[in-house]
Amino acid sequence: MTDLLSCAPHARGANNRPGFSDRDVQNDGPMRNLVLIAGRSHPDLARATAESLGVGLLQTDIRTFANGEIYTRFNSSVRGKDVFVLQTGCDPVNDGLVELLLLIDSCKRASAKHISAVTPCYPYSRQDRKGYGREPISARLVADLIACAGADRIITVDLHASQIQGFFNGPVDHLTGVPALIKHVKSLRIDNLTIVSPDIGRVKVADVWSDKLNAPLAIIHKRRDPRVHNNVTMHEIVGDVRSRVCLVVDDLIDTGDTLAKAAIALKKAGAVKVIAAATHGIFSTPERLVSCGEIDHVIVTDSVPASKVFDRVKTVSIAPLLACAICEVVTEGSISEMLDCVSKRIDN
Known part of the structure; x- marks a missing residue:
């Protein structure tokens, strides 16, 4: 899967580091503003994504108090940064969702320039419509909560229902692991x-x-x-x-x-x-x-x-796929072109 990184036009320079060109390594390119933050839902995927990008994860203090409340704090400044918060929708789903919202809110209040919620498995994706009266549309509510917390973009993988992309009032990069x-x-x-x-x-x-x-x-x-x-x-x-x-x-x-x-x-x-x-x-x-x-x-x-x-x-692993998408967002590349390249490589 690591060869998929070459599908990102900005993904590899002469230094051969995924996610960086030579200019970026010299702290003179858009990637210098990239900050990757991981919640506690899937640390292995977060580390693999960071490794594919060639960056480190921001040190974060995340704790659960005795009464069940969650606390988050960053150990470094994110002011003016392009922040990507990686938190997938797995058990316990509700704790993970609240933790994601708190991390996003922390970024917003710390003056991050852009905040992207990276949710490979979108929580509540199967509750995308009303089957009977008096039911919620939970997938829409999750999108509203993410937006309200301060995220301006969602990156996700293989939504259960593609119409969920329209629930969020901002860009949704819908990737595929197929x-x-x-x-x-x-x-x-x-x-x-x-x-x-x-x-x-x-x-x-x-x-x-x-x-x-x-x-x-x-x-x-x-x-x-x-x-x-x-x-x-x-x-x-x-x-x-x-x-x-x-x-x-x-x-x-x-x-x-x-x-x-x-x-x-x-x-x-x-x-x-x-x-x-x-x-x-x-x-x-x-x-x-x-x-x-x-x-x-x-x-x-x-x-x-x-x-x-x-x-x-x-x-x-989809870590290289997530790394490619993050790279394209930061460098203002094209997610669609990246996905087309990935699809064509499967035919070879």
């Missing part, structure tokens, strides 16, 4: 591969996988009762999966119930192997996946901390 996942699948050299969309809503994403891997597409028709959380009923499989290695693709895996039921249905339909790939491996109840022998392998990114319970997981 190229990193596809690159890993290509390295497996599977000949009899079929891409499987777990529902009708994911067909567009599955089409991308199908095109990049030159593999046929199958669709699972399922029904979810919005009144009963995490309850999915499988119906029919559209497409031939007999004697095929099936790759089920989705944006996230949470309880794993959908994936487990899909794997069982695919094996019953004659699939010889079931692999799953998703950007966000949340695994809130990994016991369901552990007990499902029909799932042979799972591939996820490190948008959230890796599961230590489910051992059939391969994790690929």
Whole structure:
């Protein structure tokens, strides 16, 4: 994945340091104003992103008081800086969200020039609309809170619903971890591969996988009762999966119930192997996946901390992708061109 850094036009100079040109290393370029701050949700990803950029993380004092309140303070000035606060949406989601808001507020009150919230896994992304009356649109509320705290930009990865980009009154850089996942699948050299969309809503994403891997597409028709959380009923499989290695693709895996039921249905339909790939491996109840022998392998990114319970997981890093995006923002480059470059590299 580190070769993706070369997709950022400003990402590498003669000094060969990702994120910096020679002028930047001499403190005479826009990157001199870059400050990267990490919350406590995913320190490994923060360190990897900082390493890809060739910068250090700002020393930050973050504590939780005895009564549960969170305290944040920076040990260095951020006045006039381009600050990027990295905090992903993982358990405990609410604590992480409040911590993100406090870090952003600290930056604003310390006179940071620009503040970007880097949330690889956007919190509350599945609550993007009202299924019934008297429900909140939580994803919109999160965007409002981030804006109110003082952020003027959001960088995120593979939103559950793309319309969330419109909830924030400012730039939203919507990145994708799919190229990193596809690159890993290509390295497996599977000949009899079929891409499987777990529902009708994911067909567009599955089409991308199908095109990049030159593999046929199958669709699972399922029904979810919005009144009963995490309850999915499988119906029919559209497409031939007999004697095929099936790759089920989705944006996230949470309880794993959908994936487990899909794997069982695919094996019953004659699939010889079931692999799953998703950007966000949340695994809130990994016991369901552990007990499902029909799932042979799972591939996820490190948008959230890796599961230590489910051992059939391969994790690929999105740290270089985040570093590229941050570099493009600071140097006023093009995120779209960067993503196009990343996509083209997958074809090679």
